[in-house]
Amino acid sequence: MATRFAQQFQRTGARYLLRQFGEPVTYYPGLVGASRTITAIVERNNATIISEIGDVVGQALIIRVLNDATEGIRSTAIDCGVDKLSVPLSADDEPSLRSIVKFLGDSNGLVRFLVQ
Amino acid sequence: MADTVIERIALELVTRLQKITIENGYPFTVTDVVRPDRLGTSFTPDNYLILVTQKDSSYNSELSHEGNPPAIAFDTTFEIACMVRESDKDENAIATTTNSIIASAMKAIVNGASDPGAWYQMAGNSIICNWGDISPFSQSEGNHAGGTLNLIVTHRQSENDPYQVRT
Numbered sequence: 001m002a003t004r005f006a007q008q009f010q011r012t013g014a015r016y017l018l019r020q021f022g023e024p025v026t027y028y029p030g031l032v033g034a035s036r037t038i039t040a041i042v043e044r045n046n047a048t049i050i051s052e053i054g055d056v057v058g059q060a061l062i063i064r065v066l067n068d069a070t071e072g073i074r075s076t077a078i079d080c081g082v083d084k085l086s087v088p089l090s091a092d093d094e095p096s097l098r099s100i101v102k103f104l105g106d107s108n109g110l111v112r113f114l115v116q
Numbered sequence: 117m118a119d120t121v122i123e124r125i126a127l128e129l130v131t132r133l134q135k136i137t138i139e140n141g142y143p144f145t146v147t148d149v150v151r152p153d154r155l156g157t158s159f160t161p162d163n164y165l166i167l168v169t170q171k172d173s174s175y176n177s178e179l180s181h182e183g184n185p186p187a188i189a190f191d192t193t194f195e196i197a198c199m200v201r202e203s204d205k206d207e208n209a210i211a212t213t214t215n216s217i218i219a220s221a222m223k224a225i226v227n228g229a230s231d232p233g234a235w236y237q238m239a240g241n242s243i244i245c246n247w248g249d250i251s252p253f254s255q256s257e258g259n260h261a262g263g264t265l266n267l268i269v270t271h272r273q274s275e276n277d278p279y280q281v282r283t
Binding site for chain 1: 155160161163171197205206253254260
């Protein structure tokens with residue numbers, strides 16, 4: 001069960017952070033539901049090594065969205081095998097369709113995941 | 117300018133792997149066949165994605181020979197990483213899909229040649245091809261799974277002209 005702080009932060013702080021630092025991205029659920037545009041805080045880490053496929057360099061973006069079925073993504077709804085996100089790899093760039101590869105956590109109203 | 121011998125081999129490999137489609141009789145269609153770029157912007161990890169990575173070219177003294185100019189031979193390894201990313205709700209064995217995509221890649225490399233009987237010549241650019249190790253991979257957190265197929269291509273070129281194939 002979420003703490004009182006988490007509930008308050010979800011109602012206030014999380015939404016405020018998204019308004020201040022967020023940008024529009026499009027979420028494509030892989031199995032059920034239609035795509036939708038949501039607001040996300042995009043942390044662009046650029047390159048990372050994907051060691052299991054021969055040390056190939058890949059992109060890595062950490063995304064934070066509201067833990068909400070309409071304004072963001074419910075943490076329980078993310079399917080890291082098939083879900084995708086259309087997001088610019090660099091700020092002000094054209095959006096690029098990328099796979100959500102890893103769920104990183106959900107706390108205080110925000111869901112955090114890795115996109116490559 | 118024309119491509120080098122090794123570049124022509126890599127392009128031929130990609131062309132053959134792109135023939136993995138349901139229409140061509142395979143159990144699935146590849147999402148994409150990619151040779152990774154420097155920053156990895158050209159691909160996103162996806163189910164049935166194939167990444168072709170060129171590894172070391174080792175000098176092959178036995179197949180190099182004298183001449184004017186001399187001919188030098190190399191064994192170049194291509195790593196063909198076949199990615200399997202299925203739904204988190206999928207409970208099928210990951211090895212089943214991995215086996216399927218590896219088998220399809222091997223089949224496409226042989227049968228995708230314009231002359232499958234001489235598939236190992238890579239459209240006239242190599243002497244022989246040998247299969248190397250097949251290694252399944254999966255990251256500890258389960259982000260990516262699949263298998264890597266190694267293909268060792270032996271090719272020969274003029275010592276002073278890497279664009280010219282030598283017999």
